[in-house]
Amino acid sequence: MISTDLLKFFRVKPGSRVRLEDFDPGWEQTDELARLGKESVKQRAEGLLEACVAELTQAQELLYADNRHAVLVILQGMDAAGKDGTIKKVMSGLNPQGCQVYSFKAPSDEELDHTFLWRCVCRMPERGRIGIFNRSYYEDVLIARVHPELLGTHLPPGKRGKSFWKGRMDDINALEDHLVRNGTVVVKFFLHISKDEQQRRFLDRLNQPEKHWKFNPGDLKERGYWDDYVDAYEKALTATSTKHAPWYVIPANHKWVAHAVVASILSTTIDEMKLEFPQVTPEQKQGLEAARTQLESE
Numbered sequence: 001m002i003s004t005d006l007l008k009f010f011r012v013k014p015g016s017r018v019r020l021e022d023f024d025p026g027w028e029q030t031d032e033l034a035r036l037g038k039e040s041v042k043q044r045a046e047g048l049l050e051a052c053v054a055e056l057t058q059a060q061e062l063l064y065a066d067n068r069h070a071v072l073v074i075l076q077g078m079d080a081a082g083k084d085g086t087i088k089k090v091m092s093g094l095n096p097q098g099c100q101v102y103s104f105k106a107p108s109d110e111e112l113d114h115t116f117l118w119r120c121v122c123r124m125p126e127r128g129r130i131g132i133f134n135r136s137y138y139e140d141v142l143i144a145r146v147h148p149e150l151l152g153t154h155l156p157p158g159k160r161g162k163s164f165w166k167g168r169m170d171d172i173n174a175l176e177d178h179l180v181r182n183g184t185v186v187v188k189f190f191l192h193i194s195k196d197e198q199q200r201r202f203l204d205r206l207n208q209p210e211k212h213w214k215f216n217p218g219d220l221k222e223r224g225y226w227d228d229y230v231d232a233y234e235k236a237l238t239a240t241s242t243k244h245a246p247w248y249v250i251p252a253n254h255k256w257v258a259h260a261v262v263a264s265i266l267s268t269t270i271d272e273m274k275l276e277f278p279q280v281t282p283e284q285k286q287g288l289e290a291a292r293t294q295l296e297s298e
Helices: 004-010 038-066 083-090 137-141 162-181 195-207 209-214 217-223 226-240 255-271 282-296
Strands: 070-077 099-103 130-134 184-192 247-251
Touching: 004 247, 004 255, 038 083, 038 255, 070 083, 070 255, 083 130, 083 184, 083 255, 137 162, 137 226, 162 184, 162 226, 184 226, 184 255, 195 209, 195 217, 226 247, 247 255
Parallel strands: 070 130, 070 184, 099 130, 184 247
Antiparallel strands: none
16 A cells, blocks of 8 residues: 555645646656666556555455445546546456446436436445446536536526536535445545647557547547646536545556556555454354354264
8 A cells, every 4th residue: 555645645635726737647656766766666556556456355345245335436537547447457356246337428318307416326336335437427517617518408597607616516515425424435536647648648549550449539629628627627626625535636647657546545545444344143153153063964
C-alpha cells in the first residue's frame, strides 16, 4: 500500500478549490524513489499493483462475507484517460460474482424521462459487492455543462446558470451522503492526463490497425473543448469532494502509475472498513461439529 501521506497527496481536500494545473499528470515518483531511476520505480509500481490486486481479492471475499457494506468506485477522465485499462488491470483478480461494471454512454429516452441520477441509482452495488462505474452521474455536470444543448426539452423550463449547476452538485452530494450513511463506501477517481498525452494516445490508435476500433471520431471533436472540460471538472471536483466521498486526482500519463495508485487507494480504503467474517454462534458450532462427525464416519 502507499503511505497515508502519499494517499493524501492525491486526495482532493474538501472545501478546497481545485486547479488541475496544480496536479502533475506525468507524476511518477517521490524524491526518494527518484534516486532509484525510472525503470526501478516502474518495477516497484508493478510489484505494488500485483500486491494490491491480491489484497483486493481477499478483501472482496471478506466484503461479501461481512455483507454489511458495498463499495462504489467511480472512474472519470478525459477521452483516452485509461478508464477501461484501469478496470482491466486493477480489478483483474476480483471474482465476477461479487463485482459489477457499468459503462454509461449517452442516456436513452427512458433514462431521460427520469432524473439525471436515476439510471445510476438503478445500478448501485448491493451489500457485499463492488460496483464500478465507468463514467457516471457526473457526466451530467461535465459533458452537459460543456454542451448544455444536451439537456434538451426533458427538463422544466428555466435558466441554466450557476444556481442550476449548484443544484445538481447538491443533489450529487446528497445522494453520496445517503449511500455512505447506508453502508456504501464511495471512492472517486479522476484519471488526469495532459492534452499532449491524449494526442499521443489518439495517434497510437490511428497508427495501429488493431486499435482502429478504439478510435471514435467524436472524441476528436470533443478534444476541441478541452479547456471547457477542464473548467467543468475543476468545478465538479471542487464542489463534490467531501470527507465521506472524496475525489482522488490520479496522475495518468503513465498507465503503470495510475494502475498502482488506484489499486493501492482501493486496497487501503477497504482495509480501513474493518470488515469481519460473521461470528459463529454456539448453536452453529454444535451444528458444524455434528456435520464433521457425520462426514468423518462415512
